[in-house]
Amino acid sequence: MQRFAVIALVLSAFVFTARTSQAQILTQSGPCPGIMTFEVTGALPEARLAFIHSPAIGSWVIPPGMACTGLATGLAWPVVLGAWVEADATGYASVNASIPPAACSNRYLQVIDALGCTGSNVILIG
Numbered sequence: 001m002q003r004f005a006v007i008a009l010v011l012s013a014f015v016f017t018a019r020t021s022q023a024q025i026l027t028q029s030g031p032c033p034g035i036m037t038f039e040v041t042g043a044l045p046e047a048r049l050a051f052i053h054s055p056a057i058g059s060w061v062i063p064p065g066m067a068c069t070g071l072a073t074g075l076a077w078p079v080v081l082g083a084w085v086e087a088d089a090t091g092y093a094s095v096n097a098s099i100p101p102a103a104c105s106n107r108y109l110q111v112i113d114a115l116g117c118t119g120s121n122v123i124l125i126g
Contacts, residue, residue: 024091024120026111032104032126039094040111040120043087047115051082051095053107057122067114074110074122082109099125 023042030036043049054060058076062068073079087093093111104126111120 024111024113024118026109026120026123028109028123028125032099033101034099035096036099036125037094037096038109038111039092040085040087041092043091043093043111043113044115045087045089045091047087047091047113049085049087049093050112050114051085051109052079052112053082053109053125054079055107057108068112068117071112071117071119073112073119075108087113 025041027039027041028036029039038051040049052073052075054075054077056076057074059072060075060077060079062071062073064070082097083095085093085095105124107125108122109125110122112118113120
């Protein structure tokens with residue numbers, strides 16, 4: 001997970017137009033440690049989704065000049081981008097990730113819908 005860029009740097013590279021969003025639900029399955037599946041339902045159709053993680057819950061706010069400026073996440077700084085994924089036409093997306101032992105019950109995950117500028121629920125990995 002050290003290879004992932006800080007979300008603040010990555011979000012600045014994208015420009016999005018916000019649209020009315022719906023409730024997103026983030027779920028997880030699989031063994032921790034091991035290959036886990038993280039699924040999102042209820043995103044906007046074909047939205048770009050940022051899977052972000054942090055060691056703590058909080059209310060980090062996306063700073064000015066970036067996509068979704070002012071959006072309060074459910075995570076505390078430092079926030080790290082795990083993956084960008086595109087939702088399908090129904091608002092569904094999934095990511096499979098190899099989760100190391102150190103991340104189990106020590107990392108929180110949230111998905112940001114960069115089209116609607118909304119966040120999913122926050123889950124504790126593992």
